[in-house]
Amino acid sequence: MTVLITGANRGIGQAILSRYEAMPTEALGTSRAGAPYLPLDVTAPESFKALVQKLDGKPIDLLICNAGVYLDKGETLETGYGAGLWADSFAANVTGVFQTIQSLLPNLRAAGAAKVVIISSQMASHTRAPGGSYIYRASKAAALNLGRNLATDLRDDGIAVGIYHPGWVRTDMGGSEGDISVDEAADGLIARFDELSMETTGCFRTWDGKDHAY
Template sequence: MTILITGASRGIGAALLAHYRHTSTPAFGTTRHAEGDLIPYDVTDATSAKALARRLNGLPIDLLVCNAGVYADKGQALEQGYAPALWERSFATNVTGVFLTVQALLPNLRAAQGKIAIISSAMASDARAPGGSYIYRASKAAALNLGRNLAADLKPEGIAVGIYHPGWVKTEMGGPQAEITPAQSVAGLSARFAALDLATTGCFESYDGTAIPF
């Protein structure tokens, strides 16, 4: 089993990579800038996505975790905030980046009849709309929609797609006031990934297995 995790230099991505490597599972991580043994990869750049595919050279990927993401509009005010550049950066990373990654690595996923895990957020749910964080919520909702449609298109090929909320995690993004540790999130997420199959493809679940309303 071979795993590839985007955005693995910090936070949940780094914790997931460490978890799989601790279990001796072949796992690769990417980061925007070269760092240690991580693969340099900019999810917003189609040329970089193609370079990643060339570097993997047809390696079968059993699990692709699309984790790279940004929360660029935290604390923005409705009246003066949410500049267009924040929208562009957020959608380029949180939505287009997922698509470019999946598109570039389709041959690798097909070779293994692998799975795709998209890290979204409960903030993507239309049923849970308390206001604020407009860009992040909109981009994660788009990632959810993307995942649901990929699930429909890839199911006939035996590739399952799941969309997941990692919890409110004590990371640089989540902040020290968050509810759970990276270890708790990873324990739950890895169990969700293992359970993902064609019968549950298109699921939108929390790290603890709770189904999230769309």
């Protein structure tokens, strides 16, 4: 089994990678920083071409789209949320996810019954609207919609797609006041990935196994 995780150099991505590395599986991680990870900037189209060439047709059984940004934290409605923040956030959180999956589709098909995981957020749900963080919320909602539709289009390939809320995690992105640790999030998410199947494809679930409202 081969697992590939984007954004694996820190936070949840790094914790998930380390767990798979301890298993009898081939675990690959990507990072914009490059070595010791596979170099990949999900906002740069040419970066995907280099990754595909590096993998050279290797079957990928589990693709975890974890790379993402939260650039509008602390922005104000009156003066913030500039156009550049929208463009950069969607390039990473939406376009980057799609191009990762699109670029590696031959590798996923080569694996047979592959799985695709998209790390979204409860902030993607239309049932949660406490205000603020407009760009992050909108980009994660778009990633959720992307995953749901990919689940439909990849069903005939036998590729299951799951979208997950990792919890409010104590990381650089989540902040120090998060509800759970990186280790709790990683352990819970890996259990969810194990459960993912064609019967549950298109699911939107939390790190601890609860179905989340869309």
